[in-house]
Amino acid sequence: MTEISVNVDVLEENDLVAKTIREKLAHRKILALNLLSSPGSGKTSILEKTLERLKGRFKCAIIEGDVQTSLDSERLEKKGFPVILINTGLGGGGCHLEAEQVASAVEKLLEDHLGPDSQLDLILIENVGNLVCPAEFEIGEDCKITVLSITEGEDKPLKYPVAFRLSNVVLLNKLDLLPHLDFNMVLLKSNLANVHPKVKVINMSAKTGEGFDEWIDWLCEMIEKKKSGA
């Protein structure tokens, strides 16, 4: 069987949808973050702790992107915020979230939170675990956040520069393992500076909680800024 498919500039079409999402969220003053990383860097663990810290302060929702399974979305649902799961599936294109998929999830979240008391403040979008394609597809976010586990090595910003270049913050996770690794922090920071000189780097450990004060402070400031319409 031979299938013929015609793609009219996939990235360009995607960016148009992303722009619409961004405008809708701006109108409702909701901050949206797009979390990127390799599989197993700790995005979900960081989100769990982040949601615990934001509970009672802000109204949050999560959009969870995964090739398949609901393992991560089930973990996040336990934190008491609404979670929408997007299974990207297999067969080409499943390795990242696209704006069209996120648009439907955002639409549902906005409909479910219409009243002034249920107004959302923050949508956290966990992308598929992959450092390549998720960086190339805008999904209507205000900021990209890249999580890098120090177990992955110092060279990753050079090998996957787009994710690091487009991110506002890099969360350097699993810092608790530093004493057990041959990890050169000076080299990592220099590699990061090479691809994105002004990026904010937060050393953290989702296991010990180290670095979460700084991360939550940054996040709250961003939410307040968005709410104030700045």
Added chain:
Amino acid sequence: MTEISVNVDVLEENDLVAKTIREKLAHRKILALNLLSSPGSGKTSILEKTLERLKGRFKCAIIEGDVQTSLDSERLEKKGFPVILINTGLGGGGCHLEAEQVASAVEKLLEDHLGPDSQLDLILIENVGNLVCPAEFEIGEDCKITVLSITEGEDKPLKYPVAFRLSNVVLLNKLDLLPHLDFNMVLLKSNLANVHPKVKVINMSAKTGEGFDEWIDWLCEMIEKKKSGA
């Protein structure tokens, strides 16, 4: 600008090219392995140690797939075997090797090793660091090998089942970090068995050398089997 591109079943075309590579390598009795993993799982470190162990016993070559940079190929070149670098680049499709790219590299390796004394025994292909798309594109290999670092968590076989299901061997790397992680080995093995009950799992550490005897034994047996035309 609007670009129109017509794709005639990308995967089907890819598989035809992969079949041609496989036939050429079978004719020359050269074993080809396709190494998959997340970024930073330790594929290159494992390859470095593997090449050291095979030196003087077999004639090897490496095809190195990377989105960009020559960092890994430079590391591997130091081991004294020929290395061909394929930079897959950005802009869609850069997240995995395709058969067409590997075909040119294999062609060059075969031309460079024509005489009976320079005949190759093994081609090791390091795919782009990504657990999704590389699993879907055949590149003419005899076997896929998936490397999983235990720092990535027990759930990865369930979340990225295609790579694990299609692999003959799973190399469970960074075992030296086990005492410092909350890692449940029984759960990992059960998750692996769920997606691929008969897969061979080798516990290893590219840092300490643990597990390399078993890995090299398996590899040598496969090379000899291929050379004998079995």
